[in-house]
Amino acid sequence: xxxxxxxxxxxxxxxxxxxxxxxxxxxxxxxxxxxxxxxxxxxxxxxxxxxxxxxxxxxxxxxxxxxxxxxxxxxxxxxxxxxxxxxxxxxxxxxxxxxxxxxxxxxxxxxxxxxxxxxxxxxxxxxxxxxxxxxxxxxxxxxxxxxxxxxxxxxxxxxxxxxxxxxxxxxxxx
Numbered sequence: 001x002x003x004x005x006x007x008x009x010x011x012x013x014x015x016x017x018x019x020x021x022x023x024x025x026x027x028x029x030x031x032x033x034x035x036x037x038x039x040x041x042x043x044x045x046x047x048x049x050x051x052x053x054x055x056x057x058x059x060x061x062x063x064x065x066x067x068x069x070x071x072x073x074x075x076x077x078x079x080x081x082x083x084x085x086x087x088x089x090x091x092x093x094x095x096x097x098x099x100x101x102x103x104x105x106x107x108x109x110x111x112x113x114x115x116x117x118x119x120x121x122x123x124x125x126x127x128x129x130x131x132x133x134x135x136x137x138x139x140x141x142x143x144x145x146x147x148x149x150x151x152x153x154x155x156x157x158x159x160x161x162x163x164x165x166x167x168x169x170x171x172x173x174x
Contacts, residue, residue, distance in 0.1 A: 001157065005104065009091060012128050016017065016130045020161070025144070026154055029046060044110070046089055046093070046109060046111055047088060047109045047110075047111045048106070048107070048109075049086055050106050050107070051083055051104075052103055052104055052105075053103055054102065054103025055082060055103075056077045056080055056083060056097075056099075056105065057076075058076045058077050059099045060076050060096070060098055061074075061075060061077050061080045061095075061105075062074045062094075062095040062096045063076075063080050063083075063094075063095055064094050064095075064112065064162055064168065065074075065084050065087070065091045065093050065109075066091060066092055066097065066114070066166075067091045067092050067114070069091075071084055072163055072166075076097070078097075083095065083097045083107050086174070087107060087109045087146060090111070092111070092114045093109045093110060093111040093112060093127060094112050094168070095108065095110075096105055112168050112169075112170070113168070113169045113170065113174050114162070114167065114169065115149055115150075115167050115169050116165050116166060117167050118165045119165075120138075120147055122138040122139040122161070123139055123160065124138070124139055124140075124149065124158070125138050125139075125147060125158070125167075126157070126158050126159075127146060127147055127150040127151055127156070127157045128174060129151045129152060129155060129157075130153070130154055130174050134146050134151060150169070154173060155169055155171045155172065155174060156171065156172055156173075156174055157169060157171040158170050158171070
């Protein structure tokens with residue numbers, strides 16, 4: 001046995017001394033627990049900022065900033081323009097804001113894709129296309145046919161109505 005051999009691994013000792021618990025929950029796979037293994041969570045926001053806006057009422061606010069300068073408010077203040085003006089991100093984007101102390105707001109924003117989908121019924125649409133096959137679900141109900149603007153080979157595309165014929169669209173690989 002070497003004189004310099006450690007009785008416990010250095011990372012275990014440092015974690016213990018730093019107050020971290022390395023014991024994983026019995027049901028969790030090690031690669032699904034963030035932090036210790038090095039996997040990062042994907043960022044939730046493209047931009048996070050704070051803004052002093054005491055004139056904005058309420059405690060929370062959620063909105064989508066449209067390319068032409070308009071706002072679609074989904075939660076909170078009727079006019080969150082002071083919050084939207086503080087975000088340095090090209091429109092369109094979705095933002096959520098939470099009031100902190102006094103009139104200080106924390107605002108997070110993430111770019112989104114918007115599409116005009118005239119004649120599309122419902123509030124939520126999902127189109128999956130793979131190998132010439134496709135499925136279309138509108139408000140949880142499978143339908144025949146498709147929506148060509150939402151067909152992307154090898155992708156599942158989800159769209160949610162913002163207002164009128166304007167939809168917020170996200171896609172992910174199958």
